[in-house]
Amino acid sequence: MHMMVSRPEQWVKPMAVAGANQYTFHLEATENPGALIKDIRENGMKVGLAIKPGTTVEYLAPWANQIDMALVMTVEPGFGGQKFMEDMMPKVKEVFGSGVHWLRTQFPSLDIEVDGGVGPDTIHKCAEAGANMIVSGSAIMRSEDPRSVINLLRNVCSEAAQKRSLDR
Numbered sequence: 001m002h003m004m005v006s007r008p009e010q011w012v013k014p015m016a017v018a019g020a021n022q023y024t025f026h027l028e029a030t031e032n033p034g035a036l037i038k039d040i041r042e043n044g045m046k047v048g049l050a051i052k053p054g055t056t057v058e059y060l061a062p063w064a065n066q067i068d069m070a071l072v073m074t075v076e077p078g079f080g081g082q083k084f085m086e087d088m089m090p091k092v093k094e095v096f097g098s099g100v101h102w103l104r105t106q107f108p109s110l111d112i113e114v115d116g117g118v119g120p121d122t123i124h125k126c127a128e129a130g131a132n133m134i135v136s137g138s139a140i141m142r143s144e145d146p147r148s149v150i151n152l153l154r155n156v157c158s159e160a161a162q163k164r165s166l167d168r
């Protein structure tokens with residue numbers, strides 16, 4: 001479950017009872033990420049941690065060893081059909097001036113999801129950066145052949161992941 005809500009603490013138990021196996025919350029929505037991560041685990045769910053475009057990845061990094069998935073939003077949360085923000089890709093992987101690589105390099109086994117504006121035109125950027133989980137809404141729903149779009153998105157991600165593991 002991607003909980004794009006304020007006060008995410010209040011929905012942990014209800015989601016666990018409803019059968020959710022992963023609970024993703026927004027870093028910006030809580031004052032105590034550590035306590036929330038602990039509560040999600042104690043309720044038997046995996047932990048996802050999302051950041052909005054305006055939040056730098058340095059805020060997420062301290063929690064990366066305690067979570068199962070990092071979600072890098074590539075649109076402002078709110079609604080589907082927005083333009084993919086390519087300038088978010090350095091949060092997934094980039095060589096900065098200092099030579100620091102980001103999430104995929106620092107946390108090779110972490111699931112990294114991108115959400116917003118992802119479709120056949122933008123999937124290569126996500127996959128090459130190292131994202132292995134994709135949210136795609138309008139590119140699939142507005143397609144005349146949703147199955148082929150899903151297959152394409154899946155294949156591009158799998159091929160990039162395979163290439164990464166061979167390069168390691």
Ligand SMILES: O=C(CO)[C@@H](O)[C@H](O)COP(=O)(O)O
Pocket residue numbers: 075076077078079080081082115116117118135136137138139
């Ligand atoms: O909920 C959100 C943004 O608020 C996203 O999940 C988008 O809705 C994904 O849809 P597309 O950007 O792929 O249309």
